[in-house]
Amino acid sequence: MGKTITEKIFEAHLRDEPFAGTNVLSIDVVMCHEITTPTAIADLQRRGKDRVFDPSKIKAVIDHVTPAKDSQSAMQAKVMRRWAARHKLPDFFDVGRNGVCHALFPEKGFIRPGYTVIMGDSHTCTHGAFGAFAAGVGTTDLEVGILKGVCAFRRPKSIRVSLNGTMQRGVFAKDVILTVIKTLTVNGAADRVIEFRGGAVDAMSMEERMTLSNMAIEAGGTCGICMPDAVTADYLWSFIAGLYASKEAAVNDFKRWRSDPDAAYEKTVEIDVNAIEPSATFGYKPDQVKSLREMKDVAIDQVYIGSCTNGRISDLRAAAAVVKGTALAAGVRGIVVPATPLVYRQAMDEGLLAVFMEAGYCIANPTCGACLGMSTGVLAEGEVCASTTNRNFNGRMGRGGMVHLMSPAAAAASGIRGKLTDPREVMS
């Protein structure tokens, strides 16, 4: 019987099996941000164990509320900063160099095929796009990860989601993952790894794959994993060139992580991406998805383009292509949050920021910001936002607000009309 990529990664990292079915894995990358890490640091200090298992395997960033918005967030940042200095963490990203963790860390080449990755953040599943097993954990798992470099998981089961066909014009990876979540439902992949397969995934860029994997947790998935291939090698090349004689050699090496053809899946779901239309969520759960055609009279107050789902350069390009030469509808606010300093810089150099500004958008610094309702565009009671983020929970972007999740092009189109809009209606 063959093995899935996840089973292969588990086997290669198995450190202990204290009980049948419980796999304690050694962890290659422990990622930390300022919301969930300070309490772990404080607890380690309280226990007299203020140590890190390997400073080179810990990556830390201040990203959720940055620059600090008040004394409390300033204190969280300070705790992180001091801890990073105390342990001489080589990869700590502070104001000026910081960006949304799940966009910043891949950009730095920290994630490689076959790695195990944890973070005190549910969207850690994003890094599965590289053919890594990456899972969100709580603060206690993070604390043990920092101290011992291990984390416990139940033996993994996988759901294979086969995506085939070609995306129509106006349809993006975001529409695909919304359709996947609608199909699986919000807990359809609970305790399971979602393996994204098929020609449509093979044809996607790393950024598109990250958008897919990012939202695996919205179906309850532990990780959303893609097969590492030439696209992965291309993306990582500047970081791995010293390790391989050629890209082909890297791709060949990655093959050891790919799922075997006879691997066992709990179930397989087939989706024809040709049939997917530009879509958005309509309720408070991410599996409540409809085509934008069906929702076109919903008025909006704000457009938010950013986050670890869709705040990368390709997202800003897609949105700017729609925005170019237009203006935000009267009464609609637009906020663009490039996910990292590099994305910001690229968007500036390519003239995208000018396109947004001419249309009336505000450009904020890289941060999580309004995605979780902490800063940079929190909604007031009764307000509606066309958002490229990943969660439409009640109150997520501010108490009493309504969030419609969609692609950057759809959010941009909605900004022009002042109501939810199928991007094909305004795309040239």
Added chain:
Amino acid sequence: MKTFGGPVLFLDRSDINTDEIIPAKYLTEMDKEALGPHLLEDLKLEGFSVNGSWRGSARVAVTRANFGCGSSREHAPWALEVNGITCVVAESCARIFRQNMFNGGMLAIELGKATIEELFSIAKNGTVECLVDLDAKKLDFSWKDGSENFPFSLTQFDEALVRAGGWVEFADARY
């Protein structure tokens, strides 16, 4: 080991997420106690009042499927804990939330849909108490004029975490 059992808070809905258990705006709190008053602050649920009599008295929460979905914030179990709720009984819990409960030495017990249905019919009898027998793996629900037992199971690992007082203690002794 923590203590378990006492009056039950019934939350009759599936997919209650961690943003509803504790909103993100309180995540800048570094003191668990400070989370206490904000537990379930944004939960909209018929018959549920955020400052109802459950606050301060409830020790067990009974709910439906996919409890604790969404964000990984361990602030959710902490907010329950500082309110005295150390045991969640649900049709299912989201993986990270469930692990966070056990990692903190608390209980996240998953029971079949039919059993949960039965518990919600018991809820109609007014105040309900639940005793937790970890050795016998039994939940003992009692109310004004009746009582009923329900067996449960835990994985060996989850039980070991509860008995050790949490994952830090377990891992420290072993790795």
